[in-house]
Amino acid sequence: MIQTLAQSLDGVENLSGFAEVSQSPIGRNNNSNPVTFIQIWNKVRKLFADLPEAKRLQLTAGHFSFNSDGACPECGGSGRMAIFPGAAMKIYKTCEECKGSRYNETALKVRYKGKTISDVLDLQVSEAVTFFQEHKGIISTLExxxxxxxxxxxxxxxTSTMSGGESQRLKLAKEIGKKRKGNILYVMDEPTTGLSLYDTAQLIALLDELVSNGNSVLVIEHNHEVLACCDWLIELGPEGGSGGGNVMATGSPQDLLDNPVSITGKYLIRKGKERSGVMT
Structure with a gap:
């Protein structure tokens, strides 16, 4: 039997906060990147400014910003130069002055564990977690x-080069990094987009932790691995777009398994037998 959607929301008074984690682009600015978005770049720049060599050269945190005193004088900190071969055409080439590092020579004289501030920007997240292991304030969100x-x-x-799925997961990492005390409602739109089975399992484990810490997670998802791990499912259908929008079935994965109207239930058979849900 097809049901219509409810028009009210009960239990809002039990929430202490709300976090929407969507796939919308983070920004089109070429100077925006993961470490600026999750707000740890200031900590990294301060770390460099506190080094003995930086103090000897009288450098401040601003000298380790490619938007400020540390910028290459030729390209202005972009690491590239624009070329206009025609009136309506624009292409870019690597800046010959800084070789794409974005920084001036003075900023690049300072090294932490053998790496310049430009080298740090080239680190992968996994590498950075090890590289900054003594600085919990830097690596907590990177982890x-x-x-x-x-x-x-x-x-x-x-950030302008990130996919929708990458943008969403970066937003999620930032929200979790805030370490709120619980009773937060997290709303996500297909967070598994682009993830391997291994990474999907890692994401599910992280969402499990959010729920275990007193939060709620509302996920719009098609991934059966995620659906089989939920406490409660709301299946919309019977089709997509104009052919959908009705509640086909509700309940636990086992409930949908036993519901002959459910289209999703038959895909949850194996998972439904393996475990009960932990997400709400």
Missing amino acids: VMERIGMGYMTLGQP
């Missing part, structure tokens, strides 16, 4: 990124 399948991403990758 979350690694757990949800973003260990391959470089710290300096422009």
Whole structure:
């Protein structure tokens, strides 16, 4: 029997906060990257500014920013130069002055564990977790990124080049990194987009932890691995677009398994027998 959607929401008074984690683009600015978005770049720049060589050269945190005093004077910190072969055409080439590092020579004289500030931007998230292991304030959110399948991403990758799935997982890492005390409702739209089976399992484990810590997770998802791990499912259908929008079945994965109206239930048979859900 097809049901209509409810028009009210009960239990809002039990929530202390709300976090929407969508796949919308983070930004089109080429200067925006993962470490600026998750707000740890200031900590990295301060770490460099506190080094003995930086103090000897009288450098501040601003000298380790490619948007400020540390910028290459030729390209202005972009690492590339624009060429206009025609009135309506624009192409880019690597800046010959800084060789794409984005920084001036003075900023690149300072090294931490043998790496310049530009080298740090080239580190993958997994590498950075090890590189900054003594600095918990820097790696805490990076560790979350690694757990949800973003260990391959470089710290300096422009956010404008990220896919919708990558943008969403970066937003999720930032939200989890805030370490809220619980009773937060997290709403996500297909967070497994682009993930391997291994990374999907890692993401499920992380969402399990959110729920175990007193939060709620509402996921819009088609991935059967995720659906089989939920506490409660709401199946919409019977088709997509104009042919859908009705509640076909509700309940636990086992409930949908036993519901002859459910289209999803038959795909949850194996998983439904393996475990009960932990997400709400």
